[in-house]
Amino acid sequence: MKAFLIRQGDVLIRSIDAIPVDAHPLDCKGVATLALGEATGHHHAIYSDKVRAFGASDRDTLCSFFIAEEPISLAHQEHTALEIPKGTHEVVRQRTYVAGVAKRVVD
Numbered sequence: 001m002k003a004f005l006i007r008q009g010d011v012l013i014r015s016i017d018a019i020p021v022d023a024h025p026l027d028c029k030g031v032a033t034l035a036l037g038e039a040t041g042h043h044h045a046i047y048s049d050k051v052r053a054f055g056a057s058d059r060d061t062l063c064s065f066f067i068a069e070e071p072i073s074l075a076h077q078e079h080t081a082l083e084i085p086k087g088t089h090e091v092v093r094q095r096t097y098v099a100g101v102a103k104r105v106v107d
Contacts, residue, residue, distance in 0.1 A: 008079050011035050011044045012092040019065050023054040032063045034091045042077040
């Protein structure tokens with residue numbers, strides 16, 4: 001598998017070998033929402049029936065992992081859509097450190 005890493009605002013997507021065994025399937029009905037905007041209501045989402053989404057209780061993302069059965073696009077109202085290749089991926093919310101304290105990046 002070729003490594004893949006991309007960032008859109010406060011969301012980082014990276015390729016992984018497999019979905020963790022403790023992740024649970026999500027019923028996304030053609031829309032996998034990865035993260036919601038805190039101030040504007042905008043969101044990072046994948047609009048496709050070719051995505052299987054998974055959640056994880058220890059994550060602060062709506063969709064923590066996904067399998068793209070074909071190349072797909074990651075959409076956001078304030079960012080350019082990004083192409084994501086077919087494969088298995090992890091969703092990570094970006095963090096910043098201020099005075100040694102981790103804080104989630106707000107988009």
